Amino acid sequence: MADDGRDEQPEEHVSGGWGSVSGMAKVFARERPDHTLSTLWRQNKARGFMCTSCAWGKPAHTHAFEFCENGAKSTIWELTSDRCTPEFFSAHTLTELRTWADYDLEMTGRLTEPMRYATDSDTYVRCSWEEAFDGIREHLRALQAPEAVFYASGKASLEASYLYALLARVYGNNNLPDSSNMCHxxxxxxxxxxxxxxxxxxxxxxxxxxxxxxxxxxxxxxxxxxxxxxxxxxxxxxxxxxxxxxxxxxxxxxxxxxxxxxxxxxxxxxxxxxxxxxxxxxxxxxxxxxxxxxxxxxxxxxxxxxxxxxxxxxxxxxxxxxxxxxxxxxxxxxxxxxxxxxxxxxxxxxxxxxxxxxxxxxxxxxxxxxxxxxxxxxxxxxxxxxxxxxxxxxxxxxxxxxxRGHSNVQGQRTVGISEKPELVPLDKLAEMFAFDPPRKKGRTTVEVCEGVRDGSVRAFVSLGGNFVRAIPEQNAMENAWKELALTVYVATKLNRSHLVHGKASYLLPCLARSEQDMQGGVPQAVSIEDSFSHIHGSMGHATPASPHLRSEPSIVAGIAAAVLPSHPKRPWLIWGADYSRVRTLIEETYPEMFRDYEARMFHKGGFYRGNPAHERKWETPSGKAEFTTPTVSSALGVGDAPGRFHLITMRSNDQFNTTIYGFSDRLRGLEGSRAIVLMNRQDVADQGLEAGDVVALASDAGDGVEREVDGLTVTVFDLPRGCVGGYYPEMNPLVPLWYHDQASKTPAAKGVPVRVRRSARAAPLTEVV
CATH class of the missing domain: 3.40.228.10 (Dimethylsulfoxide Reductase, domain 2)
Structure with a gap:
């Protein structure tokens, strides 16, 4: 043990190795996926599909297996043989499903048919795609444009993202937050x-x-x-x-x-x-x-x-x-x-x-x-x-x-998913599509939550993701969410957000990126951008999980065609049936970055869209790179105080963002339960606690609001004094909505002020058997 009370990390925990192979094998055995070997062989390779996990670059000269443990888990997880059918929903009310753990919800398998919320039975029930689009049209047309939000997770392709951003702006707002607002x-x-x-x-x-x-x-x-x-x-x-x-x-x-x-x-x-x-x-x-x-x-x-x-x-x-x-x-x-x-x-x-x-x-x-x-x-x-x-x-x-996190979160910003109108060529869009784009700034993730709480946001459309589970003050926000007039969720698998619905709600199942996307008998490709500003083509080959699934571009186009006035310059259904036409639009909108888009999209290693700073061209007001003088000595928003700890929210080795693949945090030597709090050994002693005690974390933000996560098992870990660790998203209820980066409004989840107190509970909040 170190002099400051920190335990040395066990040397046997190494990244990669047989532990990585074992981690993939466990998920494979549980999910029993179809097409796995052939799909993994094509993962992150030219003419194959681009991983839906992280945004790390795809090299021109690939390894035999160009995927990692988490990338493989993500693919296996989506190709599961399990199915979440309308019959499943008829057997479980949403009130009941809200008591299920995140892991158990996603273990129900792939969504197979479009669903709508039925108030009388408190269940999702089967509906046709036309019925879903008509219902969404009815509700969105009844609202004022600023009352609707169009959220995008980082998984959506460049083609789907471009159409989605255009949908929001033709509808009349720049309310286009994405997972970047939460993370980067x-x-x-x-x-x-x-x-x-x-x-x-x-x-x-x-x-x-x-x-x-x-x-x-x-x-x-x-x-x-x-x-x-x-x-x-x-x-x-x-x-x-x-x-x-x-x-x-x-x-x-x-x-x-x-x-x-x-x-x-x-x-x-x-x-x-x-x-x-x-x-x-x-x-x-x-x-x-x-x-x-x-x-x-x-x-x-x-x-x-x-x-x-x-x-x-x-x-x-x-x-x-x-x-x-x-x-x-x-x-x-x-x-x-x-x-x-x-x-x-x-x-x-x-x-x-x-x-x-x-x-x-x-x-x-x-x-x-x-x-x-x-x-x-x-x-x-x-x-x-x-x-x-x-x-x-x-x-x-x-x-x-x-x-970066999600595989295309950077690319979505590139093609127009942004609440900041100054970052989008609005005049060009006006010329191309014959409409007057909104010029008022849209809402960030934090501002969306504020709007849901004060009633100024009344509809939430989500292109992928698990928004309600990922945001700060989760418990309070779930209560406010139920007052929305409309929620629309596009997804591959069931998650917590889908159960926190508005008065009208639609659950729309989409293809996974690894699955074959046929439109009019023609296989379609999409594209994504990695962390290094390279654009990669992606083509799925696996058989879709259900014949009723639609692609994300097709779903976005279907919503737009139903909701928006028709116009010859906006043939949504044609775009949704031929993604090469969408790429032509992207190239016309951003000609310098997407020159010869179609011809270059399957280049090995992708094609570089460019970055002025990479060439030492500084697009700042001074025309130069700026030295800045900090005004603070610590990035924390709340300083030290007796009894106060700073909580770091963490991901385990068995998850990606809010998706939980299992309960093994192998690289930290932790197994079994996610209901734990990691603490320095000396801090544990100073609090009069012992390893294995059950405690609660309570907010110490000083705003008088009670926030608490209870039922956490004390686990001694190698952390600095005054620092505690807990898993994301379980710790989200402790993050105040107002506690965010001053410039970007990104939630400040890596230094949340909390206190530790003994719990009245006798056992952890969740246990894995």
Missing amino acids: ETTSVGLKKVIGSPVGTCVLEDFEHCDAIFYFGQNPGTNSPRFLHPLQEAVKRGCKIITFNPVREAGLLHFINPQNPLQMVTQTPTELSHMYLQVRPGGDISALMGMCKRVFHRDEAERAAGREGILDQAFIEQHTAGIDAFRQAAETASWDAIEAHSGLARADLEAAADVYCEASNVIGVYGMGLTQHVHGSQSIGMLVNLLLLRGNLGREGAGISPV
């Missing part, structure tokens, strides 16, 4: 401010040329396991990975490559992180400030000795603005404050900075652990500051690389 919107806002681009600057090949990777708040072992391959290759050629994360995650410690026979036989892992620094939640701003302070100090010392400095002065003078104010802030920042807010020792931060100074090419990688804070945008600004000091943006082997 801070990137879109924060990066746009400082480098002029809302997305990362790296391409996949940059990881072949970097000398150091500074890694913040992201867990590849659980969230993007295919990333482990380039990380392993980078380490083998001498690249140093410096990791900042409150949790010691196995995915950044040890990796056994399942496609390396020697590693699998010898069980000898690659050690990934050169340094692993367990920063406090929200402490990244101070940690980065400490490193920048060291870089400035070393630069001055080198110049004083008559040698070439550390800073890239030519780059700074030509390409940046604002360094003087930032330099002054770094020089005056006290090491005592830096250590207190970061939870890290000066010597460690200086050692990390020395790695930065000695590396020619550096990539900054980050996830939601950096961004999902009240001042997350400032954390991004600080990481960009570090990279700018030595010109590590816009050249080979260097740059900033946010790791």
